[in-house]
Amino acid sequence: MQQRSEETRAKILESAIKLFSARGYNAASVDDICRDAGISKGAFYHHFESKQALFLALLDGWLKTIDNAIAASKDKPVPEIFMQITEAFPYIFATANEGLPMFLEFWLQASRDDNIWQASIAPYRRYHKHFTALIKKGVDEGSFVDVDPGLTSRMIMSTAMGLLLQSLLDPKGAKWEKVARDSTNLLINSLLKR
Amino acid sequence: MQQRSEETRAKILESAIKLFSARGYNAASVDDICRDAGISKGAFYHHFESKQALFLALLDGWLKTIDNAIAASKDKPVPEIFMQITEAFPYIFATANEGLPMFLEFWLQASRDDNIWQASIAPYRRYHKHFTALIKKGVDEGSFVDVDPGLTSRMIMSTAMGLLLQSLLDPKGAKWEKVARDSTNLLINSLLKR
DNA sequence: AAAAACAAACCGACCAGTCGGTTTTATTCC
DNA sequence: GGAATAAAACCGACTGGTCGGTTTGTTTTT
Numbered sequence: 001m002q003q004r005s006e007e008t009r010a011k012i013l014e015s016a017i018k019l020f021s022a023r024g025y026n027a028a029s030v031d032d033i034c035r036d037a038g039i040s041k042g043a044f045y046h047h048f049e050s051k052q053a054l055f056l057a058l059l060d061g062w063l064k065t066i067d068n069a070i071a072a073s074k075d076k077p078v079p080e081i082f083m084q085i086t087e088a089f090p091y092i093f094a095t096a097n098e099g100l101p102m103f104l105e106f107w108l109q110a111s112r113d114d115n116i117w118q119a120s121i122a123p124y125r126r127y128h129k130h131f132t133a134l135i136k137k138g139v140d141e142g143s144f145v146d147v148d149p150g151l152t153s154r155m156i157m158s159t160a161m162g163l164l165l166q167s168l169l170d171p172k173g174a175k176w177e178k179v180a181r182d183s184t185n186l187l188i189n190s191l192l193k194r
Numbered sequence: 195m196q197q198r199s200e201e202t203r204a205k206i207l208e209s210a211i212k213l214f215s216a217r218g219y220n221a222a223s224v225d226d227i228c229r230d231a232g233i234s235k236g237a238f239y240h241h242f243e244s245k246q247a248l249f250l251a252l253l254d255g256w257l258k259t260i261d262n263a264i265a266a267s268k269d270k271p272v273p274e275i276f277m278q279i280t281e282a283f284p285y286i287f288a289t290a291n292e293g294l295p296m297f298l299e300f301w302l303q304a305s306r307d308d309n310i311w312q313a314s315i316a317p318y319r320r321y322h323k324h325f326t327a328l329i330k331k332g333v334d335e336g337s338f339v340d341v342d343p344g345l346t347s348r349m350i351m352s353t354a355m356g357l358l359l360q361s362l363l364d365p366k367g368a369k370w371e372k373v374a375r376d377s378t379n380l381l382i383n384s385l386l387k388r
Numbered sequence: 389a390a391a392a393a394c395a396a397a398c399c400g401a402c403c404a405g406t407c408g409g410t411t412t413t414a415t416t417c418c
Numbered sequence: 419g420g421a422a423t424a425a426a427a428c429c430g431a432c433t434g435g436t437c438g439g440t441t442t443g444t445t446t447t448t
Contacts, residue, residue, distance in 0.1 A: 004412080005427065024302065026220060029403060040429040041405085047427090051404065101302050108218060108295050108302075111362050124363055148376075154368070155377050158356025165355045166348060168305050169318055174348065182342075183349050190384070198446080199393065223437060234395045235439080241393090245438065 009047050011037040013061075016054055020102040025055060025109070055106065056119055063123050070130060078138035082188050100164050128153055135191070144191045156187055203241045205231040207255075210248055214296040219249060219303070250313050257317050264324060272332035276382050294358050322347055329385070338385045350381055 015036035019028035030051055034044050048054040073081050110120040132153040138144035163183060167176040209230035213222035224245055228238050242248040267275050304314040326347040332338035357377060361370040 008427080024306065027306075030405080031403075042407090042430070043428045045405070101305055104298060105302055107359070107363055108299055111295055111365075112218065112221075121364060121367075125367065151373060151376055151380075154357070154360065154373055155353060155380070158353045158360060158377070159349060160352075160356065161359050162352025162355035163348070165301070165359065166352060169301055170315060171305075173315075173319065179345060179348055182345055183352070186345075186349070202393080224439080225437075236396075236441090237394045239439070 005047075008037075008039055008043055011039065012044060012047060012054070013058060016058060020055070020058075025102055025105045052115065056116075059106075059119060066123075066127070077143070078134060078141060079143045079192060081134060082138070082191070085184065085188075100168055104165070104168070128157065131157065138191070143193060145193050147191065152191070159183055159187060199241075202231075202233055202237055205233065206238060206241060206248070207252060210252060214249070214252075219296055219299045246309065250310075253313060260317075260321075271337070272328060272335060273337045273386060275328060276332070276385070279378065279382075294362055298359075298362070322351065325351065332385065337387060339387050341385065346385070353377060353381060 012033065015033045016028075019032055019036060022028070023032075030041065030044060033054075034041050037044075048057065073084060076084075106116065107120065110116040132149045135144065135147065135149040135152050139146060139149065160180075163176065163180050167174075206227065209227045210222075213226055213230060216222070217226075224235065224238060227248075228235050231238075242251065267278060270278075301314065304310040326343045329338065329341065329343040329346050333340060333343065354374075357370065357374050361368075
């Protein structure tokens with residue numbers, strides 16, 4: 001059975017998410033991850049050729065999840081998709097809190113490390129493009145007021161990012177789930193033609 | 195003359211800004227900073243008791259600059275202050291690009307390190323409070339449409355942060371100065387009563 | 389001469405990655 | 419079915435190097 005092998009790999013990924021989130025990518029050492037996963041360093045480097053490769057594997061999994069979610073909603077009417085986003089956002093927001101510091105840290109590394117940049121910039125552009133197309137479709141269909149889809153897409157993405165960023169610094173300073181819901185509602189309402 | 199001493203301190207601060215910006219807080223080592231400043235480690239630890247204390251000193255200087263700018267515009271009418279923000283924002287945006295990774299990294303550390311958190315959260319809350327009061331004043335004066343000042347403040351701050359964040363990941367992907375100007379104009383126009 | 393400022397060697401902890409060797413699993417051959 | 423063998427998975431001590439901070443001693447300033 002190569003089942004044992006896959007279990008080990010899964011344990012590594014699980015511990016990596018946990019420790020990267022809790023301590024950050026750099027502060028969580030490979031030794032820490034091995035200890036948490038209950039395996040040796042040899043096993044780790046048997047499964048992943050480097051620490052960076054481990055993160056890239058995690059990133060890949062997340063991106064696939066998002067891509068699947070996008071693909072699943074592809075044929076629905078635009079306002080409905082946006083309503084789903086409204087509803088999903090506070091949830092994303094509540095659950096992303098743990099993983100966000102890790103993403104931010106990686107984002108920072110991406111701005112300085114070419115390998116990571118390559119792995120980050122493509123999906124980032126893909127989502128911006130998809131979101132822009134969605135807004136454009138909404139405008140064309142007559143569901144949305146006339147806006148610049150590219151600019152609007154960036155603004156909505158920005159607001160979401162900024163809210164997460166603020167919640168990170170000030171986790172107890174505001175009921176961020178509520179702020180997030182109010183903000184997305186406000187943004188989407190300002191788009192909808194009535 | 196203790197002039198020499200102050201020159202050394204200034205050289206350390208200067209090199210610290212430069213290297214923290216270029217490589218990040220963690221990646222820029224104390225040795226690097228000393229080498230760049232042309233001084234020894236002994237001199238460094240004579241002036242600053244730790245690497246963290248050095249950053250806190252830098253932070254302190256920036257916050258004072260911002261506080262002074264806020265104090266200077268205190269008595270002007272609210273829409274005029276906002277117009278100044280609109281005009282200042284692309285400039286801030288263009289110049290903040292270098293320092294932003296450092297701030298983000300520090301922000302991340304703030305979320306995990308109590309010393310840094312204490313030094314970061316107070317000014318953050320101060321600015322949010324100031325900005326909220328400004329919006330409230332605009333609403334009370336009848337210059338702005340009726341909005342929730344707290345929510346609006348957080349949204350504007352969020353958008354600004356998110357734009358910077360995106361520009362960091364995608365420095366060549368968009369003319370971010372233009373995106374920033376358009377975004378701030380759009381946000382402020384949506385506030386102004388006509 | 390005393391104190392402040394600075395230089396340079398040094399310390400201990402840590403960390404990503406390596407390597408020789410061992411155990412477990414899968415395959416082959418009788 | 420069971421030994422023999424090959425291959426994959428795993429172990430953990432070790433390496434080379436980095437980093438923040440300390441210590442000891444020298445120079446400069448007052």
